[in-house]
Amino acid sequence: MHKETARLVELDREHSLVVHIGAILGWDQETYMPSKAIEERASQLALLEGLAHQKAVNPEVGELLSALEAKSDLSDDEKAYVRVVRRDYDRETKLPESFVTEYAKDASISQATWVEAKRNNDFRAFEPHLARMVELNKERATYLNPGARPYDVLLDLYEPGSTQESIAAVFSTMKSYLVDILGKIRSRPQIDDKCTGLQVSARTQERISHYCMKALHYERDRGRLDVSAHPFTTTLGTDDVRITTRYIEDYFPSSLFSTIHESGHALYEMGIDPNPEFRGTKLADAVSMAVHESQSRLWENIIGRSHAFWERNFPVLSALLGEAGDGLDLDSFVKSVNRVSPSLIRTEADEVTYGLHVIARFELESALFDGNLSVGDMPAAWQAKYRDLLGIEAPDDRQGCLQDVHWSMGAFGYFPSYALGNLYGAQFWATLKKDVPDIETRIAEGETLSVLRWLRANVHVHGSRYTPGELVEKVTGQPLDPVWFERYLREKYSKIYGF
Amino acid sequence: MHKETARLVELDREHSLVVHIGAILGWDQETYMPSKAIEERASQLALLEGLAHQKAVNPEVGELLSALEAKSDLSDDEKAYVRVVRRDYDRETKLPESFVTEYAKDASISQATWVEAKRNNDFRAFEPHLARMVELNKERATYLNPGARPYDVLLDLYEPGSTQESIAAVFSTMKSYLVDILGKIRSRPQIDDKCTGLQVSARTQERISHYCMKALHYERDRGRLDVSAHPFTTTLGTDDVRITTRYIEDYFPSSLFSTIHESGHALYEMGIDPNPEFRGTKLADAVSMAVHESQSRLWENIIGRSHAFWERNFPVLSALLGEAGDGLDLDSFVKSVNRVSPSLIRTEADEVTYGLHVIARFELESALFDGNLSVGDMPAAWQAKYRDLLGIEAPDDRQGCLQDVHWSMGAFGYFPSYALGNLYGAQFWATLKKDVPDIETRIAEGETLSVLRWLRANVHVHGSRYTPGELVEKVTGQPLDPVWFERYLREKYSKIYGF
Numbered sequence: 001m002h003k004e005t006a007r008l009v010e011l012d013r014e015h016s017l018v019v020h021i022g023a024i025l026g027w028d029q030e031t032y033m034p035s036k037a038i039e040e041r042a043s044q045l046a047l048l049e050g051l052a053h054q055k056a057v058n059p060e061v062g063e064l065l066s067a068l069e070a071k072s073d074l075s076d077d078e079k080a081y082v083r084v085v086r087r088d089y090d091r092e093t094k095l096p097e098s099f100v101t102e103y104a105k106d107a108s109i110s111q112a113t114w115v116e117a118k119r120n121n122d123f124r125a126f127e128p129h130l131a132r133m134v135e136l137n138k139e140r141a142t143y144l145n146p147g148a149r150p151y152d153v154l155l156d157l158y159e160p161g162s163t164q165e166s167i168a169a170v171f172s173t174m175k176s177y178l179v180d181i182l183g184k185i186r187s188r189p190q191i192d193d194k195c196t197g198l199q200v201s202a203r204t205q206e207r208i209s210h211y212c213m214k215a216l217h218y219e220r221d222r223g224r225l226d227v228s229a230h231p232f233t234t235t236l237g238t239d240d241v242r243i244t245t246r247y248i249e250d251y252f253p254s255s256l257f258s259t260i261h262e263s264g265h266a267l268y269e270m271g272i273d274p275n276p277e278f279r280g281t282k283l284a285d286a287v288s289m290a291v292h293e294s295q296s297r298l299w300e301n302i303i304g305r306s307h308a309f310w311e312r313n314f315p316v317l318s319a320l321l322g323e324a325g326d327g328l329d330l331d332s333f334v335k336s337v338n339r340v341s342p343s344l345i346r347t348e349a350d351e352v353t354y355g356l357h358v359i360a361r362f363e364l365e366s367a368l369f370d371g372n373l374s375v376g377d378m379p380a381a382w383q384a385k386y387r388d389l390l391g392i393e394a395p396d397d398r399q400g401c402l403q404d405v406h407w408s409m410g411a412f413g414y415f416p417s418y419a420l421g422n423l424y425g426a427q428f429w430a431t432l433k434k435d436v437p438d439i440e441t442r443i444a445e446g447e448t449l450s451v452l453r454w455l456r457a458n459v460h461v462h463g464s465r466y467t468p469g470e471l472v473e474k475v476t477g478q479p480l481d482p483v484w485f486e487r488y489l490r491e492k493y494s495k496i497y498g499f
Numbered sequence: 500m501h502k503e504t505a506r507l508v509e510l511d512r513e514h515s516l517v518v519h520i521g522a523i524l525g526w527d528q529e530t531y532m533p534s535k536a537i538e539e540r541a542s543q544l545a546l547l548e549g550l551a552h553q554k555a556v557n558p559e560v561g562e563l564l565s566a567l568e569a570k571s572d573l574s575d576d577e578k579a580y581v582r583v584v585r586r587d588y589d590r591e592t593k594l595p596e597s598f599v600t601e602y603a604k605d606a607s608i609s610q611a612t613w614v615e616a617k618r619n620n621d622f623r624a625f626e627p628h629l630a631r632m633v634e635l636n637k638e639r640a641t642y643l644n645p646g647a648r649p650y651d652v653l654l655d656l657y658e659p660g661s662t663q664e665s666i667a668a669v670f671s672t673m674k675s676y677l678v679d680i681l682g683k684i685r686s687r688p689q690i691d692d693k694c695t696g697l698q699v700s701a702r703t704q705e706r707i708s709h710y711c712m713k714a715l716h717y718e719r720d721r722g723r724l725d726v727s728a729h730p731f732t733t734t735l736g737t738d739d740v741r742i743t744t745r746y747i748e749d750y751f752p753s754s755l756f757s758t759i760h761e762s763g764h765a766l767y768e769m770g771i772d773p774n775p776e777f778r779g780t781k782l783a784d785a786v787s788m789a790v791h792e793s794q795s796r797l798w799e800n801i802i803g804r805s806h807a808f809w810e811r812n813f814p815v816l817s818a819l820l821g822e823a824g825d826g827l828d829l830d831s832f833v834k835s836v837n838r839v840s841p842s843l844i845r846t847e848a849d850e851v852t853y854g855l856h857v858i859a860r861f862e863l864e865s866a867l868f869d870g871n872l873s874v875g876d877m878p879a880a881w882q883a884k885y886r887d888l889l890g891i892e893a894p895d896d897r898q899g900c901l902q903d904v905h906w907s908m909g910a911f912g913y914f915p916s917y918a919l920g921n922l923y924g925a926q927f928w929a930t931l932k933k934d935v936p937d938i939e940t941r942i943a944e945g946e947t948l949s950v951l952r953w954l955r956a957n958v959h960v961h962g963s964r965y966t967p968g969e970l971v972e973k974v975t976g977q978p979l980d981p982v983w984f985e986r987y988l989r990e991k992y993s994k995i996y997g998f
Contacts, residue, residue: 037739
């Protein structure tokens with residue numbers, strides 16, 4: 001390791017410590033903080049953000065990067081490291097301080113207005129703020145990469161290497177098969193929703209969650225499970241990755257599958273270790289949000305909603321449920337949690353329709369940034385998109401274009417990751433099945449460790465050593481291809497719905 | 500407010516934010532942190548300590564202080580504020596960086612050695628480290644105040660304004676009456692220890708703790724109760740003061756009284772507000788550790804172990820205990836939790852013998868720093884002191900001079916605060932009874948809010964506006980006098996033991 005790299009590692013680790021300290025405060029805020037502490041907590045977080053920013057834009061980082069970029073004898077890990085540090089350094093330094101401050105202020109007002117507007121179902125109150133967020137994001141994109149299309153710059157922030165064109169191509173294929181599969185499912189008798197309405201106490205659901213975490217080999221001495229309004233995973237340190245869930249007493253699968261989902265995220269974070277010399281640095285960060293999502297969705301859906309997984313685990317689930325689970329058997333349970341039904345709320349969508357929700361948002365964002373859709377026309381465009389893709393109509397904007405928080409924060413380009421995650425996950429799964437042909441038998445025997453070991457060795461360990469595009473090629477031997485998700489869905493749902 | 504004061508407030512608030520962030524990490528470490536996170540947490544805390552130190556020794560603080568000290572038109576609050584900021588600034592700046600680093604390193608080794616030595620009952624292994632800690636503390640005192648007696652300088656760190664002489668005078672009086680009262684108690688039949696052995700689940704004890712917090716008017720939206728190995732109170736922000744307890748299933752009074760004790764600390768922190776302009780500054784810090792302890796001990800013992808308090812609350816306690824509490828009645832419960840019996844462990848001592856434990860340590864520390872006791876003679880000196888004061892002998896050094904953690908950290912001068920707290924508490928209580936003559940009737944009627952209101956208005960609100968000496972005079976009309984604690988003990992225990 002060059003001495004410049006060593007110094008960069010040192011500075012990077014300090015930055016990462018500050019980020020982790022912020023994560024501790026954030027975790028506490030969502031889980032245990034008393035209500036009146038909110039105001040001072042905001043000041044504490046602002047102080048840490050300022051400190052993290054200082055460390056991120058430290059000119060010494062720029063000098064070290066230039067020195068390293070001029071060398072021809074970097075190791076592969078050093079090259080990868082310089083790439084990710086350069087990317088983040090440029091992002092942090094290219095935006096003028098005045099822009100960042102203005103953006104933060106406007107985004108905060110926009111978010112507060114959105115909360116109100118959603119509550120009152122009043123899109124017009126939110127409209128000028130949405131317009132402002134679009135405008136500011138165009139400006140942001142120009143600062144970051146003046147030569148590129150603004151929406152491409154934003155997409156690249158979340159999924160490095162992706163463009164509107166590349167995502168549109170993938171989504172176009174995905175859209176046509178999702179619509180086709182959904183049509184087939186709709187032509188068949190609907191599945192009974194056996195789990196809804198069963199009364200299961202929070203305490204029992206907590207036991208079920210802990211059982212699942214154990215079954216997935218979540219390391220309990222490196223994390224924990226808590227309760228929050230919205231489930232999340234957060235990294236408070238290299239050896240401290242926590243997840244949360246929430247308990248809905250008349251729908252226990254909600255906590256069960258959110259625990260498995262968040263465990264998938266946590267298993268990824270816990271498994272990153274590209275090189276001990278780069279521990280605690282940006283090389284040991286996750287490669288992208290979509291790859292992150294591939295891990296949570298793979299565990300939640302491909303494993304967690306599979307018949308194989310429950311062959312071994314249903315008896316325990318049943319025992320934990322006790323009387324509350326009377327009338328539920330393995331088959332009816334697995335069918336129930338795989339019920340497909342177009343609905344208005346993305347976060348609660350099934351595996352088939354979920355992608356359509358995301359495509360809707362991607363197409364609307366594309367139109368907004370291409371200038372083919374004005375902010376004022378968003379409510380009508382949303383309705384048209386949902387009629388077209390899902391065959392349903394929101395009764396109000398609250399469940400329509402005011403549904404998600406992302407736009408109010410100006411997080412344009414974020415949504416595609418959610419669906420790309422499903423695609424990556426299915427492609428990884430297809431390769432895993434080739435590498436470990438009896439994997440489904442193993443899972444049915446309770447041996448999920450084989451899945452974790454494969455993911456750890458092939459995906460987790462690398463951290464940010466490769467771009468998402470390089471990683472998927474390295475792991476699966478080919479670029480991202482939506483066909484694997486199609487095959488997975490057709491195989492699974494043709495059995496469940498009998499088409 | 501002068502513009503220099505305003506700037507000082509600004510810098511001080513930033514320092515305080517960093518300290519509070521550290522408190523969040525510390526609280527998490529003791530309550531919820533997964534075990535493997537310990538190493539990175541240490542780095543996170545070290546980073547925050549460095550940052551807090553930077554802010555504490557900022558030369559701008561020194562310049563602002565000098566400018567303000569030269570003015571003749573400071574308001575009373577400004578004067579008090581300049582005094583406390585000056586005190587802390589001098590403490591932080593007078594110690595050379597090299598000394599602080601060396602001290603931290605040696606103290607850390609000393610503490611680790613002490614843990615081992617205590618486990619192995621091996622004083623000789625700890626002896627050189629104890630000697631080093633004494634030496635370093637003499638050095639520390641010389642840096643801080645070269646003209647003064649080292650032990651006086653150390654005592655002043657914990658109880659501003661106190662000296663070996665002033666404490667010795669107070670403790671000499673206290674010792675004679677404690678020994679006398681203990682003798683009288685020993686001449687009477689011992690009380691049954693009705694609570695020991697009752698099996699009460701952690702869950703029930705938690706409910707009892709929450710009930711007590713409510714009965715004491717602890718503000719639940721500004722704090723919370725958690726579990727930790729050793730109970731503590733910690734301030735994570737102006738509106739975030741948390742307490743912890745621990746549950747011993749066959750001795751429920753442990754959690755009950757530790758919750759009341761820590762609530763007393765928290766009520767103090769929650770009630771400090773000398774002046775809104777100085778919120779979040781050192782003027783809004785507690786005045787001293789002894790005054791802090793006066794609050795916890797007053798609530799725990801004077802209120803919490805009183806017959807009056809349980810007249811109203813015992814029926815609820817009994818209901819919460821359910822079957823586990825069968826056989827316990829109001830009188831036998833109150834007697835049981837006021838049982839006096841000399842024992843070896845300070846932290847579990849009753850109200851009468853507790854002071855003797857503290858006097859033993861103070862006299863041993865005095866002898867060490869006066870040069871009348873060598874470190875090697877400590878075990879024998881300890882045994883002699885315990886025979887003399889408490890009439891008992893420790894079977895080993897583990898329960899003798901290796902008992903407490905303080906000396907291993909070099910915290911000499913700390914112990915007196917524990918006993919001074921009882922004296923302050925009793926003196927405040929005597930004044931409260933004069934001001935609110937029917938206070939005991941009110942407590943018996945469940946109206947403890949009268950106690951809190953009085954403490955808040957007379958003690959809590961002031962923060963650091965006065966020195967401890969000024970505060971006790973202002974509140975009670977006279978300097979600290981151990982006679983009030985004597986009167987309290989004689990009145991209470993003559994009834995309980997019938998002498």
